[in-house]
Amino acid sequence: MVRIYTDEIINAVCLHISERRGVQPTDVEVQLSWDEEYGYTAELWVSGRSQYLIESNLLEAIEQFIYSHYNRRVFRSDIRLGLNEDEGEFWADIVG
Template sequence: MRIYTDEIINAVCLHIADRRGVKPTDVEVQLAWEEQYGFTAEIWVQGRSQHLIESNLLEAIEQYMFREYNRRVFRSNITLDADDEEIYADIRD
C-alpha cells in the first residue's frame, strides 16, 4: 500500500492534535527532504513551530494506518520516499 503527501500530512496533523489537545485543523505541516537530515516536517501549532524528524513521521503514519484503515503496521514496514512531485510512504504487510 502507498500513501501520498496529503495523507502523510493528515497523519501528522491528527497525531500532533492528539498530543497537544488541539483540533487537527489547528495544525499546519510542511514536509521536506534534505540530504543531511532525510525526511522532516515543520509544524505550526498556535503560533509556535517545531521540527519533526523521520521517526516522528513514521510514528504518525503508524497510528494513522491503525486509526483510518484498521491496519496494524510497524515502523520497520514503512518506507518514506520521494519523487520529483511528492513524498510518499510505502507500507508493507
C-alpha cells in the first residue's frame, strides 16, 4: 500500500489540470475540501478563473500521478481518500 498526503494530492491535481489546460503546474492553485453533501472536492484557480472538481476528478488525477511518479498502474477503485479533521490533513491510500 502507498499513502500520499495533502501536498502530493495537490501536486497531482496541479499536474493533471496543467496538462489538460496547457499551462504550467505553478499556474494552478488548489484547495481540497470535504463535506457531507458533496464528499471530497477541490476548488482550483487557473488564470483567475475558479473551477470545482468532484471526487472522481480527484481520483483520476491521483491515478495518473501514481502512474507517472511511482510507476504503478492503479485504478480508481484502488484509491481511498481520507481526512484527519483535527489536523486538516488529507490522504489517499492506494491499494493493490
